[in-house]
Amino acid sequence: MEVVPGLHRLRTPMTSNALPWIMPYAFEGSGGVSLFDSGYGTPEASEWLTQQLHGIGYQPSDIERLIVSHGHPDHLGMADWIREQSPRCEVIMLGREADWFGHHHGHDGYMGRMRGWLERHGVALEELKEGFRRASSDHAAGDDNRDSGDVSTETERRSWSMPQVKVDHRLQDREVLEFDGWRIEAVWTPGHTPGHLCIFEPQHRLMFTGDHVLSRITPNVSLSEEDEAAGRSPLAEFLDSLDKVARFDTHLALPAHEDVIDDLPARCAEIRRHHDRRLEEVFAGIGDGVATASEVSSRVTWNRPYATFNVFKKRSALGETLSHLKLLEERGRVRRVEDEGVLRWEQIRPR
Ligand SMILES: [Zn+2]
Numbered sequence: 425m426e427v428v429p430g431l432h433r434l435r436t437p438m439t440s441n442a443l444p445w446i447m448p449y450a451f452e453g454s455g456g457v458s459l460f461d462s463g464y465g466t467p468e469a470s471e472w473l474t475q476q477l478h479g480i481g482y483q484p485s486d487i488e489r490l491i492v493s494h495g496h497p498d499h500l501g502m503a504d505w506i507r508e509q510s511p512r513c514e515v516i517m518l519g520r521e522a523d524w525f526g527h528h529h530g531h532d533g534y535m536g537r538m539r540g541w542l543e544r545h546g547v548a549l550e551e552l553k554e555g556f557r558r559a560s561s562d563h564a565a566g567d568d569n570r571d572s573g574d575v576s577t578e579t580e581r582r583s584w585s586m587p588q589v590k591v592d593h594r595l596q597d598r599e600v601l602e603f604d605g606w607r608i609e610a611v612w613t614p615g616h617t618p619g620h621l622c623i624f625e626p627q628h629r630l631m632f633t634g635d636h637v638l639s640r641i642t643p644n645v646s647l648s649e650e651d652e653a654a655g656r657s658p659l660a661e662f663l664d665s666l667d668k669v670a671r672f673d674t675h676l677a678l679p680a681h682e683d684v685i686d687d688l689p690a691r692c693a694e695i696r697r698h699h700d701r702r703l704e705e706v707f708a709g710i711g712d713g714v715a716t717a718s719e720v721s722s723r724v725t726w727n728r729p730y731a732t733f734n735v736f737k738k739r740s741a742l743g744e745t746l747s748h749l750k751l752l753e754e755r756g757r758v759r760r761v762e763d764e765g766v767l768r769w770e771q772i773r774p775r
């Protein structure tokens with residue numbers, strides 16, 4: 425689909441049925457083509473990208489720059505393959521995002537710390553072991569007959585690993601990039617990740633929203649172990665970032681998944697209401713006494729029953745619950761109660 429002359433919305437396949445596609449955007453230029461986001465690092469996804477570039481008159485070796493919304497594998501995963509095809513290709517992202525995903529690498533203690541963090545929030549050690557065991561046997565099924573009772577560190581690492589890519593240009597918030605007659609402005613939108621990038625094209629009033637604003641689903645906004653240590657509040661940041669993009673005079677918003685968005689401020693308001701409801705649900709989920717974030721997680725509604733979640737899904741549900749608890753705490757509605765290394769939450773009720 426050609427959005428405006430010289431700008432194309434492409435698509436490459438994902439591996440999940442819930443979110444089948446990611447949409448890279450291709451900006452035509454005289455000496456090559458520039459992309460905003462790419463796709464997974466799978467041969468299937470690279471083949472799709474190749475075919476679609478052919479369709480608009482380019483080869484993968486013509487890719488001059490890859491601008492990336494954030495460090496998740498469906499957005500950045502193809503970067504290494506692209507650089508192999510086009511060694512001159514510049515990889516561009518916000519400096520903050522580059523620091524964040526760089527930090528996920530080379531930390532041998534990461535898995536151990538992750539387990540400690542899950543335990544602190546009330547995930548029972550037995551449940552963790554069982555979860556890892558099941559996840560690794562699911563993963564191993566079919567490709568080898570490794571003892572399924574053995575917890576595979578490699579499986580854990582693969583499931584949680586982030587792409588590692590050399591970043592050539594570290595953008596700042598509000599920095600303007602000019603190339604091939606295009607002019608785009610960097611819009612830092614932390615929340616889904618700490619250095620998530622949207623870009624604004626003022627001539628046609630286009631906002632490229634990455635995963636920050638999608639047409640039907642809401643992005644995962646989680647409080648991680650690092651956020652906790654750094655005192656960050658990802659949901660507060662995310663809500664501020666919704667206001668930030670809503671203030672632009674946008675004609676059309678172009679997300680990385682699902683449909684284009686005609687009314688960006690209206691969609692931002694809808695997502696805000698979703699989190700308002702979610703905050704009340706999490707608050708109610710604490711109940712009368714005290715509850716761990718893991719208990720609260722199991723009491724709120726998810727798109728599938730919580731009981732069917734494996735340890736990875738539980739971790740992501742826990743992160744999402746914690747980002748809401750953290751904001752409730754900042755608003756003076758809940759307080760934390762620490763006891764013997766386990767963190768619990770309590771409602772603050774007006775007397
Ligand atoms: Zn993402």
